[in-house]
Amino acid sequence: MALVNGLVVVLFWVVSVLLLAGLARRILGVPVGWWRSVVFGLVLVAVSPPILQFVGDRSGLLVGDRLTGSSAAAVLLVVLTIAWTFTLGLAALVILEAILPTGTVPGLVTLVRNWRGQRRRTRRYTAIVGIAVRHGLGRFLRPGRLPADPGLGQTAVALRRALEDGGVAFVKLGQTLSTRRDLLPPVLIDELSKLQSQAEPAPWPQIEKAIADGLGRPISSVFASIEPAPLAAASVGQVHSARLLDGTDVVVKVQRPAARHQIAADLDIIVRLGARLDRTTGWGRSLGVRRLAEGFAASLREELDYTVELENTQAVAAGLQSSDRIVVPRPFPDLSSPTVLVMSRLSAASGGFHDLAADDRRRLATDLLGSVLRQIVVTGVFHADLHPGNVLIGPDGTVGLLDFGAVGRLDRTARSALGLLLYAIERDDPIAAASSLVELLGRPEDLDQRTLEREVGELMVRYRTGAAAAAGVFTALFRLVVRHRFAVPAQVAAAFRAMGALEGTLSLISPGFDLLAAAQAAGGRLMRDAFEPAAVRHTLEGQLASLLPILQRLPQRLNKIVEDTEQGRLTIQVRALADRRDRQFITGLAQQMMLTILAAAAAVGAIILLTSAAGPRLTPTVPLYAFLGYVLLFVAFVLGLRVLVRVFFRASLD
Structure with a gap:
């Protein structure tokens, strides 16, 4: 029997918490996270009994555990107390949502699931910041305006060295910035142009395995020969000369085995660092550092996929005229993959x-x-x-x-x-x-x-x-x-x-x-x-073809307009608020005004009732008008919360 009672109590608590959480989300109309809504319901269920005990004692309805007044008055007072407790909890939830919107802080499940990745990211982030500080660039990471720089040339050299120490992705970032003459001064451009992505070749056994994995078959089934010494070696990949089984001379561009993982981790750091600089520094916002970082990350992710480069090569080759003395390598799609690209030499x-x-x-x-x-x-x-x-x-x-x-x-x-x-x-x-x-x-x-x-x-x-x-x-x-x-x-x-x-x-x-x-x-x-006449004619024919349906119906429409004008039946109809967005705006504005008026009216009525000393009493210590005043004040408070939510959380509501 005790077990059954315990299960009933637990079930009551669970149902109460879920109902209160759902009711809070419904009343506020804001997509509050379920976890904080459930915590709100749990706290409300936990604090309701002592609050009810306190109100019962102060109102005279309870003496110890004994009910001294009428049961109807007790029920009304309990309902009002729970309603006010619920409303104050809603106010706290709105304040929390304004300070820390849902999604700002990762949930407990996300933290537990990603704690290893977060730890690695934190270590890497700390290392990057340490490199910047070691090269004298720490002052640029502080919030505020761009600090005074007595020697831009020295800063340019320090930036280049810091990017070199940062690794592959940061070297690529510097190379990209060296092309942005619209954003950076010439001194920085000249220094960043010295960044080279050349690297020591990876050992041939690693590259041989990477080629075989990328091809999905043994190297001997594709190539008659392949040179272990690379023609060129960069930080992301390296190029080897080879010969196909039919005797065609080709080059094989292969991605280093660890390059993708390393660059993906560093790109995450670059995007986060760009967002931080854009948020906390004036120079970061003026340069649009966050947008630059996100664009660079998207571009570099494409470069890591050699199938994109294969498609790009084919697209450029298709646009070359046969008379051009410009040539591009011919890719072999059947022998290529996201990490291996085979092209004619x-x-x-x-x-x-x-x-x-x-x-x-x-x-x-x-x-x-x-x-x-x-x-x-x-x-x-x-x-x-x-x-x-x-x-x-x-x-x-x-x-x-x-x-x-x-x-x-x-x-x-x-x-x-x-x-x-x-x-x-x-x-x-x-x-x-x-x-x-x-x-x-x-x-x-x-x-x-x-x-x-x-x-x-x-x-x-x-x-x-x-x-x-x-x-x-x-x-x-x-x-x-x-x-x-x-x-x-x-x-x-x-x-x-x-x-x-x-x-x-x-x-x-x-x-x-x-x-x-x-x-x-x-x-x-x-x-x-x-x-030229032929080109112009081709363009006009295309445009005329797109206009042909309109031109076919044009005589009938003109004839109808002329007839309606002659007979005095021509009318021009303008539909106000035909656009759904305009109707939504007007409707929202009307709802906002009505909620504000109702909240103000309820508040005024509550004040009048609360200040009235006359009238009957609900209990010996609780006047009926005061009780009704608290009810109206509760209504005004809820409506006021709705108004504030619609004002401060409009983006979430839209």
Whole structure:
């Protein structure tokens, strides 16, 4: 019997706690976490008996454990007491939700499940912060504004060394930052450009096993031979020359076995560190460090998947014209996987481009620039990282492009706007160039169009005076865009950065290369090709096909409008609040006002009743009007909580 009674008590407690938790979530209308709702119900059930005992003693209904008043009055007082206890608990729950919203603190189950990973993350985070402090960068991690820096050059060197000590992901981060001339000063850019991802080759037995695991079959079943010594070794992977069973010379790009795990752990640290700097430092918010960290992490995760690079290679190759002297490796999809990429091997001239005549080098630079512009403006798929190490000069005078881990993509609208920008530059028309920039990037709210046109014109004049002056033209254009507070989409920024990286490669291939003149000529040719009668007719035919259903119904609609006008039946109907969001806004506003009015009315009524000394009594010590006043005050309190919840938790409610 005792066991049955115990089970009944436990069942009563469980049901009471769950009912109170669900009722609290229902009344507040906020997605409060179930765990804290259950704790709220448990506390409420635990404190209710002593509170009831205290109220009974003070009201005179209880003397010890004996009921002295009427049972009806006792029931009403118990209900009111529980209601007020519940309401005060709701107020505490609202305050807790405002200070620590649901999800801010991980739950107990999550903490227990992830404690090992959290411990490893904490150790790594501590190590990264220690590296920064050791290199004198600790002051940049403190909350507040960017500290005064007496020597930016020294800071740049310290940053490069700290990134090198940080490991693979941090070296990659530095290399990415070295392309952001729109964000960082030249001193930092120059120093970060010295970061190299070259590394000591991994032992051949490890690489041999990684290749076999990636292929899913023995190496001997795919390759007739493979060189254990790598052609190149980076921090993420390394490249080996090989020969297929049919005699085709290929290269095998294989990911280091521990690279993915190490980079994934460090990317988590980089994203968390970026979020912390964005939250606690002014310079972090001004640079958008959190957004940069998240974008870098997404890009590097793609680079870790070699199937993405395979698809990128095929997409760029599909956009090359047969007459181009630009070639890309041919990938072998059947022999590739996320960690292994097999491609045809491109032959390189023994002396590279250094042994070529000046005219040949200029021709190669012109061909490369024209091909990249065509990729950006016409096909929309372009190589986004054409530094000198990714450009190979063949013995037959062709230019080979390597490493398609970073590829940008532009939609038709962006390609058209970029093409018009190049065409305006070719015609020396700053007004059209400024309009193309606005079309490409969208108009900022406070844009001064005349100032933009003048600055674009000044830039065109400054950089058209010769090859030496043309260096840095795309970087200068990007800085102009940022200075006028344009919101640059990620892929458009990738196109600007690709052209900025290409500048250095072209100047290395052909010193003194007139980049602006070549870009004007190539852009003009591309736009003239786009404006040829056949191309224009093809574009118009496509647009006409999309408009054909509308044009077919247009005569009937015009005829009906004319008839209705002649007979005086033409009406224009405007439906107010036709949009569902507008109706929801008005409804929410009306509900908010009604709740506020009801809460205020209940509070006023409660005050009137509580201050009334006359009237009947519920018990010898509890006046009836006072009891009703507390009931109304309870209603006012609940309605007030609802109003506060709708004001302060609107995002959660939406």
